[in-house]
Amino acid sequence: MAATALPRTFTVTDDTPVDPVKEDQTITFEAISDKTFGDPAFDLEAAASSGLPVSYTVTGSATISGSSVTITGAGSVTITASQAGDDSFNAAANVTQGFIVNKATATITLSDLEQEADGTPKMPTAVTDPAGLEVVFTFNGEAIIPVAAGSYTVVATISDTNYQGIAEAVFELTEAVETGVDDELRQVLVYPNPFTKAIKIEGKNLSAIRLHNLNGQLMLESAATDKIELTIPDLMPGVYLLYLVDEEGRSTVKRMVKK
Template sequence: NDTNYQGSASGTLVIGKATATVTFNAGTLSQTYDGSVKTVATTTTPSGLTVDPSFTGTPKDAGSYPVTATINDTNYQGSASGTLVILKAAATTSFTSTAPGSLAYNGSYTAAATTTGDGTLTIGASGACSISGGLVTITAGSGTCTVTATTADGTNYSGSSATPQTITAIKATPTVSTWPTASGITYGQALSASTLTGITAPATGTFAFTTPSMTPNAGTYSASVTFTPADTNNYNTVTGSVNVAVAKATPAITFGTAPTATYPSGNFTVSASTTNTDSSALTYSVSTGPCTLVSGATFSPSGTGSCVVQASGAATTNFVAASNTQTVTITAAPYNFIGFLQPVDNAPVLNTGSAGKTYPVKWRLTNPSTGTYISNLTTVTSIQYAPVSCSNLTTDLSSPLDTTATGGTALRYDSTANQFVYNWSAPSQKGCYVLILTLSDGSVHTANFNLGK
């Protein structure tokens, strides 16, 4: 453009894109798996420029993905490279079953769990138990069983574990389907004398009375029986009851030394004891013999001989009725002999009379202890006579028999006169005789006779 000159030229002006910077935002290259396709965030200088990220692979699963962020702008250019790391998400593992606080030996529990992860879920057990297919079985009668649930690392989730479950292992209690039968015993015997038979139990072991030294009363006694398993580490003892028939015992009644008894005399008393611990009471009676019961254990002789007395004990709660006897020998006591009474005189007086007549021979007997008259005819053992030489008898004291007897010759007792009367039928042969009266006490009394006419 000049007054004096002209000319021109043609060409192309090229304006190149300015260089811009791309920066990945903090944290954008490290993200956690959540199932969505990931992208990255960037910042440009100058700001506000469009950036297109390009990944190697689809950034969805956990892993590393190279990424290039390129500015897409008319006037600016630039790019940045990096690696997007998608971290595994945290998984949650938890039990869906509730474990019992305790479980007996051989008992079982089905464990179940769930996980949010994609790794393998494993349920395990340790300690006093075992596990198979999720079934936890207690293998001891004590200790602790620990049940675990663990999820392994997966593609997109990391491994995790549930809070362990703990179960206290305890002993099992056997169930006794049939308790044994106890044999009968007798009162005074301990339960240990009874035999237990017919035993049925779910485990090996023994039955025994819980208190074998117990001595129950007669009747049906409900006794405690304990089953003790052979494996006491894993099984509890079990207590039940059985009926024991307790028969009444037979007490022993024992007499003391037999008393000395005489007749006629005072009373005698026996002494006896019983092993009946329920009651020591005894009643006494006469079984046989010449005696009568006065009261208690006191008896009165009614003659000489063997008096058999009996001591009896009544049946009680624990004892049957029982009795025993004792023989008391009653010997003759010496009598006070009063006689002979008129018309007969005692020796050495010689009574004179007629042969063939009957004469009353009279005498009295009194008890030496009490002075009372004795009337029992058994006091007379015999009345006999024997011929003797008249020269052997004293004749200067002769006494004529001036009374003859009436009635028969039988021995009798005259309770009015308190005297014994024997009508002696004298022999028809003339001569001298001795009448001999023998009493049961062993004493002998004689009267001399000279029978003439």
């Protein structure tokens, strides 16, 4: 007699581990206000919606330790906040904030604002606070250091990567006191004044004539005789300084006006 088949029921299970479903998270990172070089260190306060700690990276004129930012110079700074996630949260999208570190203001004190013109370039003395900063000068808007007697508007500007500052004053170069100049040199005739195209000069024992503008630039130089006419029609209108030099090297200066 044949055996009777009996029905059997069984369940097949899969023991493969199933990864839990991770939640998304976001980072809140508020804008950072601009700073000034010399400002104290400050803390960042970015937060992840997961409650997990946020980390930072920085590029530019600052360093970061943990969440504390230290400014190292003037310029731009970019800070990126990130959160890599864990078993329960996906990595958050990075959030970046940038700000500007402005130059700090320094002061300039100008002195020696009245000096005697002696044929060499002259400039005032500048002291900065903080000390030791580079200062760039202009005289009547030009970078040429003056030589000739005259009144100059001097502007001193700090040239530094982290500091800025400016000072303005009047710089006076007075005509040198004439020592040992005899009556012949004092009595040289120079005419007309103002002049248009030419200057006539009459005197004794003259050896050289030099014409400077008020920035000290030499416009004309000529050997001299007892009677000479300088023709200079292309000279721009303005005030000029005429140096008369005798055979012994002594000199006197006359202020001339070109119409």
